[in-house]
Amino acid sequence: MGESSAATVAATLKALSDPLRIRMLSAISTDPRGEACVCDLEALAHVSQPTISHHLKVMRDAGVLESERRGTWVYYSITPSQRAAVTALLDSFTPAAVSPESAETKVIDVDARLDHIAADLQEAHPSLDAQLVAFVVRESYAGLARRATVSTLILPLAEKFARQRLTDLSRDKTLTKPQVLFVCVANAGRSQLAAALVNQRSGGRIVARSAGSTPAGSINPYVRSLVEVIDPDGVNDAFPKPLTDDAVRAADIVITMGCGDVCPIVPGVQYQDWAVGDPALASPQGVEAIRDDIARRVDTLISSLERA
Known part of the structure; x- marks a missing residue:
């Protein structure tokens, strides 16, 4: 190996010489989408989003990752010319070293x-x-x-x-705050927005949960950015969750949002259906319009619960 090639390899290995960076690289490599953003990777360790972004930038500057900004989020993927090297590192070298x-x-x-x-x-x-x-x-x-x-x-x-x-x-319904459960298919968009808006606009006087009949692997990135603005304290709980009987039984009102008749019918629980758009099929401007539609419905819901 020539001196120039050795220097290039050494610089790349130096950029990867951190356990968290290796884990992040592995997470990106194994993600079915072939990419990940900071919001996907922050739970790998108890560090801040800026720290995650710093590690990603180091790997991007070394040429291992490439990035693309979409709205408020930056997505990182393996640089095509480096995929063979990353595969060799993760699939061949790692098992031999561990x-x-x-x-x-x-x-x-x-x-x-x-x-x-x-x-x-x-x-x-x-x-x-x-x-x-x-x-x-x-x-x-x-x-x-x-x-x-x-x-x-x-x-x-x-x-x-x-x-x-x-x-x-x-939960004892006679002693606790009113609780609303929003259910959609993927629990990655409208139900997350609705729950965040209820928690924020009610000032904590109403508890909102969300779930999905067939939950996705991750929340819609643009929806997540909106949730982060609406309810920054609750954004870490904004992840797709499967619908469970206990969530339905604990709710005072279950609001379905395009998920059909998947909710179990529990006596004493009210049911509503909101016909709102699906953020997964909308442009960023469309998602904001969906948010505004849900916000109007949420205001009406909060008023009715507080009058009850």
């Missing part, structure tokens, strides 16, 4: 982490049976894992989902 014992430990650690999550949630919900809590945790993990686009995000999201479900199971 011992079989380490791979086995990783599987055991996932199982142990689920047990740890269940123990923590059992302390938070002492009135619930321990076996029920463990079942909800594992079912939540399995439900998200079936559709996750970045596998490393599943554990923290499963913990949030299970925590929400156990809160719903423990």
Whole structure:
């Protein structure tokens, strides 16, 4: 190898010489879309979005990644000329460098982490049976894992989902705030917008949840940017979640948004259907129009609940 080639290889390896960058590169490489944005990668570690962006920029400057801005989000993908090298690194070098014992430990650690999550949630919900809590945790993990686009995000999201479900199971409707459940197909657009608008415009006086009959692997990026503006404190809970019976039973009102007759009918729960557009089929301007339509409906909903 010549001196110039060696310098180029060394510079690239230096850009990748960080565990988080390797994990991010692996997540982008294995994402079914072939790309990811900061919002997809931030749950890989407890670091800020600017830190994630910095690591992505280092890999982009080294020529390993390329980027494309769409609206408020920047998407990163493997540079076509570097795909063979990235594949060799992740599929050939990594298994050779990581011992079989380490791979086995990783599987055991996932199982142990689920047990740890269940123990923590059992302390938070002492009135619930321990076996029920463990079942909800594992079912939540399995439900998200079936559709996750970045596998490393599943554990923290499963913990949030299970925590929400156990809160719903423990809910006493006579003592708590009104609760609304928005249901659409993918739980990646309109239902997320509606829940964020209720939580923000009601000032916390009403609790809003969302779910999908067939949830997507990730939220629509443009919708996520709108949710981030509407409800910055709740944006980390804006991820697609499967519809569950406990979410329906905990709700005072279930509002469907183009998902058909998938919701179980529970006595004492009100049902409405909102015919609103699908952000997945709309331009950025169309998504904003959908948001405004939902906002008007949300204002009417909040008024009716507060008069009740």
